[in-house]
Amino acid sequence: MATYPRYTLIWDGCTVHVTWQCHNLAWLLQEDWAKQRYYDLLYKYKERYEVVIHSYDFMSNHPHFTASLQGSKENFSAFLRIVNSQFARFINRRLQRRGQVCMDRFKSPVIQDDATHLHVMTYGNLNPVRAGITDHPRHYRWTSYHYYADGRADPLITPAPAYLALGPTSHVRQFVYRQMIDEILAHEAMIKRSYSSCPFLGNPTWVLERHADLRRYRLAKTAACQRRQRRLAQTLAPP
Secondary structure, three states, rough: OOOOOOHHHOOOOEEEEOOOOOHOOOOOOOHHHHHHHHHHHHHHHOOOOOOOEEEHHHOOOOOOOOEEEOOOHHHHHHHHHHHHHHHHHHHHHHHHHOOOOOOOOOOOOOOOOOOHHHHHHHHOOOOHHOOOOOOOHOOOOOEEEEHHHHHOOOOOOOOHHHHHHHOOOHHHHHHHHHHHHHHHHHOOOOOOOOOOOEEEEEEEEEEHHHHHHHHHHHHHHHHHHHHHHHHHHHHOOOO
């Protein structure tokens, strides 16, 4: 689909799934020190820009995380701008390289509701399995799986409302989450979902409505531009 300005794709208070790829798909996030730096930058700036991180999975050439915008969408864009720019400078210094680190603008599909959010989180936790790195996310360090399935402390994470709804106690929630992961692992772990390539994630009817909003925005903007051009042509026309 056409590229739209980010301010038309997100809104204040929404929940998003964020990902971006390293330039030329290079494995610039491969080492633990690189993943740790990105983790630290997310943690450092999340409160300043009112971004609440719910889950994450850091791969060798791209990160994933889900977040809720407690502040404005402008704050969210500023948050990713400072995190990614500081990460790029760090990588270039550490590897004695120059040039881009992020290949293109980050993707941030909006998540419709808690149920969809839970699907995105569990899907993300299984990225290391789909990549052939491990046979279970419990064996992978850079994932929020350990927080949700095992109760391991993680200062970056604020529990997602969908997770809190899984049970009355932390032990019940952890048990249910482990069961969910194991069920997906047994039946559909290797199936790839389009949780990054679409601007909206949720019920098909809701997604179609959001796409219709985008088309109306595009038509209105085109019409406004044509009106400005006509007025300018009339102004510049000889008497």
